[in-house]
Amino acid sequence: MFSKDIGIDLGTANILVHVRGKGIVIHEPSVVAIDVNTQKICAIGQEARDMIGRTPGNIRAIKPLNEGVIADFQITEEILKHFIRKVSGRGFRPRVMVCVPSGITTVEKRAVLEAATLAGAKEVYLVTEPIAAAVGCGLDIAAPSGNMVVDIGGGTTDIAVISLGGEVTSESLRVGGSHMEEAIVRHVKRVYNLAIGDRTAEDIKTTIASAYPDPEKKMSIRGRDLVTGLPATVEISSVDIYPALEEPIHSIVDAIRGVLEVTPPELAADIMNNGMSLTGGGALLEGMARLVEERTGVPVTLAEDPLSCVVRGTGQMLDTMDSSSHRSPLVVSYSKGR
Ligand SMILES: Nc1ncnc2c1ncn2[C@@H]1O[C@H](COP(=O)(O)OP(=O)(O)O)[C@@H](O)[C@H]1O
Ligand SMILES: [Mg+2]
Numbered sequence: 001m002f003s004k005d006i007g008i009d010l011g012t013a014n015i016l017v018h019v020r021g022k023g024i025v026i027h028e029p030s031v032v033a034i035d036v037n038t039q040k041i042c043a044i045g046q047e048a049r050d051m052i053g054r055t056p057g058n059i060r061a062i063k064p065l066n067e068g069v070i071a072d073f074q075i076t077e078e079i080l081k082h083f084i085r086k087v088s089g090r091g092f093r094p095r096v097m098v099c100v101p102s103g104i105t106t107v108e109k110r111a112v113l114e115a116a117t118l119a120g121a122k123e124v125y126l127v128t129e130p131i132a133a134a135v136g137c138g139l140d141i142a143a144p145s146g147n148m149v150v151d152i153g154g155g156t157t158d159i160a161v162i163s164l165g166g167e168v169t170s171e172s173l174r175v176g177g178s179h180m181e182e183a184i185v186r187h188v189k190r191v192y193n194l195a196i197g198d199r200t201a202e203d204i205k206t207t208i209a210s211a212y213p214d215p216e217k218k219m220s221i222r223g224r225d226l227v228t229g230l231p232a233t234v235e236i237s238s239v240d241i242y243p244a245l246e247e248p249i250h251s252i253v254d255a256i257r258g259v260l261e262v263t264p265p266e267l268a269a270d271i272m273n274n275g276m277s278l279t280g281g282g283a284l285l286e287g288m289a290r291l292v293e294e295r296t297g298v299p300v301t302l303a304e305d306p307l308s309c310v311v312r313g314t315g316q317m318l319d320t321m322d323s324s325s326h327r328s329p330l331v332v333s334y335s336k337g338r
Contacts, residue, residue, distance in 0.1 A: 004094040006087060006121075007314030008080070009132070010112070011280060012101075013154025013177060015045065016311035017083050020318065024308055025087055030154070032075055033061045041075070044082045053197045066155040066178060077115035084119040093122035097314040102128040102158050103172030127317060129153075129277045129310060130160030130167060133279040136313030137303040141165055146267030147274055150256055150292070151310065152282025154178045157252050159259045161267055169263050174256045175281040179248045180205055187244035189226065192234050196223035208238040211249055211287035249288070253295045260296060275299035279309040 005020035010030075018028035028045030034044050037058050043051060052061040064075045080098075088094045096116050100109065109126055116124040131208040133151045134141050141147065142165045149164075151158040154177045160170035181201040188194050188201070200221050217238040225232040255275075260268065276298050278289055283306040293300040303309050 004088055004092045005067055005315070005318040006084060006094045006096045007311055007318055008083065008096060008098045008116075009311040009314065010065060010079075010098055010100060011153055011310070012063070012156060014307065015079065015083060015310060017087055017322075018311045018315035019087050020315065023315075024311060026083055027308070030063055030065045032064055032079065033059055034075075036060050041078050044079055052120035063155075063178075067135060073111045073115065074262055076111065077118055080112075080115045081119035084121065086115070087119065090313055093120060093141075095123045095125075095127040095318060096121040097127060097318050099127050099129055099132040099310050099314050101156055101172050102160065102167065103156070103168050104128075120276060123273075124288075125318075125321075127314060129158045129162075129172075129235045130162065130170060132310045132317065133158070133303075134160075134162050134277070134313065135316050136309035136311070137279055137301075139277065145274065146263070146270035148259075148263075148271045148276035148298070150252075150278050150283070151280040152176055152252060152278065152285075152288070153280045154282075157255065157280075157282065159256055160230075161259065161263050161271065163267055167266070169259050171255055171259050173252065175248050175251050175255075176280075177205070177285075180209070180245055180282070180285070183211070183244040183248055184241060187241065188223070188236065190222075190283075191240055192223075192236060193226045194223040194232060194234050195226055196221060204236065204241060205245075205285070208236070209241050209245055210284065211245070211285060211291040213239055213242045245285075246317065249285075249291065252282075253292060256292060257296055260298070271298055275301050277301050277303050279303040279306045281307050 007018040009016040015030050019025050029049040031048040033043040033048035033051045048061050064072055065287055109248045113124050129151055130149045134149045139147045141162050144164055146163045148161050156176050157173040160167045184201040184204050188196050208219050220235050222233050289300045
């Protein structure tokens with residue numbers, strides 16, 4: 001009998017699941033719908049996301065992982081259970097590798113390990129986001145050479161310099177794609193007198209927003225006119241939106257520079273040669289890679305399919321766990337009864 005290996009990217013915006021031999025089988029938003037009267041979860045993932053902004057009074061859709069911390073153990077456990085059960089057949093006790101933000105505390109680590117075990121895992125491993133991202137974009141993390149990875153997620157940006165299988169310098173910044181959206185919502189309210197929802201803000205971000213003011217792009221959006229109180233359609237331009245993004249984008253760039261400044265000189269020299277890799281959905285923001293390259297002087301590579309790098313990394317790490325005795329010191333393992 002073969003053992004089932006499951007890699008999980010418990011992201012602040014998206015949850016992805018990789019199953020050995022099958023590839024990525026789940027890619028759903030990190031949203032949970034809760035009935036506030038009974039405190040019961042009524043939907044998880046895509047189904048819950050479809051409820052955002054459209055829920056009756058007693059149902060609330062929340063993003064439980066948005067800050068990159070495990071705020072609610074119970075909900076995290078339910079999420080893990082939901083997806084682990086969805087992909088593992090009856091009777092199987094899978095090995096599970098969960099990717100967590102690098103800023104996670106020991107208590108939070110314990111919570112994730114226990115949650116995955118309660119969800120039916122035979123063995124559970126934890127890996128931090130930058131390590132999984134680095135493996136997923138094909139970097140040799142065990143090499144005695146510095147590699148730099150910047151993962152721009154929904155709620156956090158994880159920055160790390162990796163050498164010999166470990167993070168040498170790192171930072172987990174609580175700024176990501178969702179902060180760009182919030183800034184867009186505020187800006188559209190001020191400039192166009194229009195109230196828009198988060199989904200429209202995300203549409204604007206992925207369609208016309210850019211880290212550079214030119215070239216100008218336009219799109220039509222719908223919202224509620226704050227003067228008349230009625231639904232309205234407005235044409236907005238990337239040039240008008242640009243100032244909204246300046247703050248979140250620049251705090252990301254500043255954090256990357258901060259990590260480079262405290263990186264030991266030998267490793268900094270390696271990074272100049274190897275370049276840095278950008279992963280995570282936020283790396284897809286138009287012009288982001290170019291801006292980081294310009295502001296740091298380090299060559300930047302945008303990872304192939306940045307949204308799935310981390311989960312592919314967890315899958316690869318489970319694969320190599322059998323074939324080699326080398327284990328990254330950053331992988332925490334836990335199995336019941338050992
Ligand atoms: N083309 C795009 N341009 C800008 N942002 C994007 C694009 N595609 C996805 N994103 C953003 O990337 C974020 C999700 O990235 P992801 O790596 O899944 O985050 P996490 O790991 O925190 O779950 C969201 O904020 C989403 O809006
Ligand atoms: Mg992520």
